[in-house]
Amino acid sequence: MSPPITITSIASISPLGNNQEDIWAGYQHSGHFFRKASIGNTAAWISCLSEPSKLEINNLRNSNSRYLNLDDSVLFGIFTARRAVKYAGWGENDNFGINIGSSRGATGLFEKYHKDFLQNNSTAVLTSPTTTLGNISSWISNDLQSKGPSISHSITCSTALHAILNGVAWIKSGMAKKFLVGGSEAPLTPFTIAQMRALKIYASEEENDYPCRALDLNKQKNSMILGEGAGVACLEYGIHKNSLAIIEGLGFATESLEHNISLSADARCLQDSMSMALGSVPPKEIDIIVMHAPGTIKGDAAEFAAIKKIFGNFLPALTTNKWKVGHTFGASGILSVEMGILMLKHQRFLGVPFRSPNPPRKINRVLVNAVGFGGNAVSILLKNPESQIG
Structure with a gap:
C-alpha cells in the first residue's frame, strides 16, 4: 500500500488574521468579523x-x-504561498506544482479597467495580463521560482477543494512529488456585491447580533455576506513530523442543472461527493463536518438534508465558519480545511453560537464540504495523523 498524502503546512490570510496564533484566537472569540461599509455607491455588510x-x-x-x-x-x-512553503520546510531545490484557483479572479482591477474603458474608450497596457485568471498561479510560481506545473482554475465556490483534488491526482500519478494548492478571493467590489444582491441571497442591512445566519435552519431571510482572503496548503506523500492531516478520502460530483444556481432540495451532488469521500469509512466514525453553508435558506437546508441522507442516525457535529468570516467564494474551501485542521490539532470543536453544540469527545476525522453554482460539489476527508483509528 502506498503511503498517504498529507497536508504538511497551511497558511491563510482572512478577517481572522494571517498567522496560526491569531487565527485560532479569532475562532475562540464568540463574535463575528463583519462590518457595514460603503462599497461604491451602496452600503453593505x-x-x-x-x-x-x-x-x-x-x-x-x-x-x-x-x-x-x-x-x-x-x-x-x-503572501500565503510564501508562508505555506516556509512552514513546510520546502527549499530552493524542491520541485513542486502549483494549483491556486479563484472564483472571480481580479475583480478589483477588472472593474477599474472596465470603468476606464467606458469613460475613455481605451484601456491600460496591463489590463489583459493582470486580469486573466491564470495570473494568480503564474505570479506565485514566479515569486517562488517553482519549476513544476502551474495551474489556475475557477469552479466557483468549490475551487479550492478542486485544487486539492488536482494536487492529489498529480502526486499519485508520479508527475509531481509535492503540490501547493489553494484559493484566493478579493470580491469586495461594487459589481460583485450587486450580482449577489440581484440573486436575492445577500444579507439585509438591518442590525443583527449575527448578520450571517449560516447553519441556522430556522432563518426567514437569506443572509450570505462576502468576505475576502486566501489559503494555501502543501501536499506531499507520507506522514512526516510536520504533517497536519492525512487526506483520507476525496469525493466529487455534479448534478443536472434546473437553474444556473440550482441545487436540489436534498443536494444530490453533496450526497454523492460525501459518499465517495467516505469510501469504506463508516459514517459513525466521522466526528465533525465543516459545512459549506453559505447562509442562504435553500443552500443550508439542502446541505443539511444531504448530510441526513448519508449519516442517518450517526449525525456528526456540524459547523461552519461563514457566520464569522463570510463567504470567500473560491477561497472558502481551503479556509474550511484550515478550520478542520485546527480542530484536529487543538482537539476542540468550533461551533456556531446560535446552534446547540454537540461536540465530539475526541476529534479524529473531519469531513469538509464545498459546493458551487451549478451543483459542483467536493468533499475532503481529513484524518488526524496521530489517530490510531483504522
Whole structure:
C-alpha cells in the first residue's frame, strides 16, 4: 500500500488574521468579523482583512515594482504561498506544482479597467495580463521560482477543494512529488456585491447580533455576506513530523442543472461527493463536518438534508465558519480545511453560537464540504495523523 498524502503546512490570510496564533484566537472569540461599509455607491455588510493584514499586503505590493499593478487576489495568494512553503520546510531545490484557483479572479482591477474603458474608450497596457485568471498561479510560481506545473482554475465556490483534488491526482500519478494548492478571493467590489444582491441571497442591512445566519435552519431571510482572503496548503506523500492531516478520502460530483444556481432540495451532488469521500469509512466514525453553508435558506437546508441522507442516525457535529468570516467564494474551501485542521490539532470543536453544540469527545476525522453554482460539489476527508483509528 502506498503511503498517504498529507497536508504538511497551511497558511491563510482572512478577517481572522494571517498567522496560526491569531487565527485560532479569532475562532475562540464568540463574535463575528463583519462590518457595514460603503462599497461604491451602496452600503453593505462585508468581512475584510484586519488593518495589520492590510499592511502586510501593502508592504508586499510595494516590495517589488512589478507587484504594484497586481490585483489583491494575486497578492493574497503570493503572501500565503510564501508562508505555506516556509512552514513546510520546502527549499530552493524542491520541485513542486502549483494549483491556486479563484472564483472571480481580479475583480478589483477588472472593474477599474472596465470603468476606464467606458469613460475613455481605451484601456491600460496591463489590463489583459493582470486580469486573466491564470495570473494568480503564474505570479506565485514566479515569486517562488517553482519549476513544476502551474495551474489556475475557477469552479466557483468549490475551487479550492478542486485544487486539492488536482494536487492529489498529480502526486499519485508520479508527475509531481509535492503540490501547493489553494484559493484566493478579493470580491469586495461594487459589481460583485450587486450580482449577489440581484440573486436575492445577500444579507439585509438591518442590525443583527449575527448578520450571517449560516447553519441556522430556522432563518426567514437569506443572509450570505462576502468576505475576502486566501489559503494555501502543501501536499506531499507520507506522514512526516510536520504533517497536519492525512487526506483520507476525496469525493466529487455534479448534478443536472434546473437553474444556473440550482441545487436540489436534498443536494444530490453533496450526497454523492460525501459518499465517495467516505469510501469504506463508516459514517459513525466521522466526528465533525465543516459545512459549506453559505447562509442562504435553500443552500443550508439542502446541505443539511444531504448530510441526513448519508449519516442517518450517526449525525456528526456540524459547523461552519461563514457566520464569522463570510463567504470567500473560491477561497472558502481551503479556509474550511484550515478550520478542520485546527480542530484536529487543538482537539476542540468550533461551533456556531446560535446552534446547540454537540461536540465530539475526541476529534479524529473531519469531513469538509464545498459546493458551487451549478451543483459542483467536493468533499475532503481529513484524518488526524496521530489517530490510531483504522
